[in-house]
Amino acid sequence: MTTRTGRRGEARERVVQAAVRLIARHGVEGTSLQMIADELGVTKAAVYHQFQTKEDIVVAVVRPIFGELLDAVDAAERRPTRAAQVDAGIRGLIDVLLRHREIAAAFAGDPVIFNVVRADAELNGLVERMGLLLAGPDPDPATRIAVSLVGSGVAAGAADPALTDLDDDTLREGLLVCARRALGLPDNG
Amino acid sequence: MTTRTGRRGEARERVVQAAVRLIARHGVEGTSLQMIADELGVTKAAVYHQFQTKEDIVVAVVRPIFGELLDAVDAAERRPTRAAQVDAGIRGLIDVLLRHREIAAAFAGDPVIFNVVRADAELNGLVERMGLLLAGPDPDPATRIAVSLVGSGVAAGAADPALTDLDDDTLREGLLVCARRALGLPDNG
DNA sequence: GTCTATATAGGGATAGAC
């Protein structure tokens, strides 16, 4: 099952990383197994040795990032006050997306990823927890709109090709200020 | 070229409308000519009678919406003060996206549409004019980030399936307030 | 872990009849 030249799961991880790069540029539907194989310099069959289906690759791309988001949501929910929870939630979301700047846009807009998330109760539940964290229970329309705009806007901003010249810290600070304003929060935490 | 049963371009328009619905849900790459044909109850060949290539269909979907955006940018640039220009720009952008709520998300995130726009000097120039309108010349990083977040966030918000229960006016008001805040503008125009 | 080879389906696109 494994070779002695590599640690367990190394080839698998290479597939995931290649998939991330390609999906970021072409979207899930625009990324073929052939493209992934070419990126790695192997054949499609080698990719299929690691994953049974293309969807499995998408899941392998999405899951770990949602894992990081889960940690962020867990930590945010443990904060004592609502204000601190919102603050930690928005910071956590931005941090996760910045650690995955390349692929962040696909999380906001790719229809396949959208469906993968929606079809998975665990992933879907996490999205709802994040929404509840930022919007609170029974939010009014204005709040719902703000959360929607900020969520998508932060993801798209983190991945925006026009902002690749900005380093992570500059981008984090800018997104944070902008998101807090959009949500109608005071300018500091 | 035309039949006596329909006005000129009627079938062509039906193809565009079907494409809009499908692209909104599945993205450009996730939408096949077969799907468009099935949606209309015709064959692929009938669709090809109206458009030579799939990309032509995408262009026909994108162009008229950019036409509306062009009008909005033109009008905004004629305003006397910078503040009025920004205000008209953001209002115009939101209005155009709300008139096309279904497909709005694809304009923010679909890789194929992104490339179609980037490859067309006219469309690309319009995007740059809108950016200049909102950010001004030589914007600092914070402003560039805010414009990026607002642009994508407004498009995604207008199309968000979670907000389909809100009518256009509620959504317009919410997006406007939120966008103005994110850009650091005073709460009214 | 990777290869060649292949099965099967669907994609975009064209030719020519009605």
Place this chain on the structure above:
DNA sequence: GTCTATCCCTATATAGAC
């Protein structure tokens, strides 16, 4: 304006050798 039929290519996926 639409149809049938077809071409060619690429897609996902599998089988079995090395």
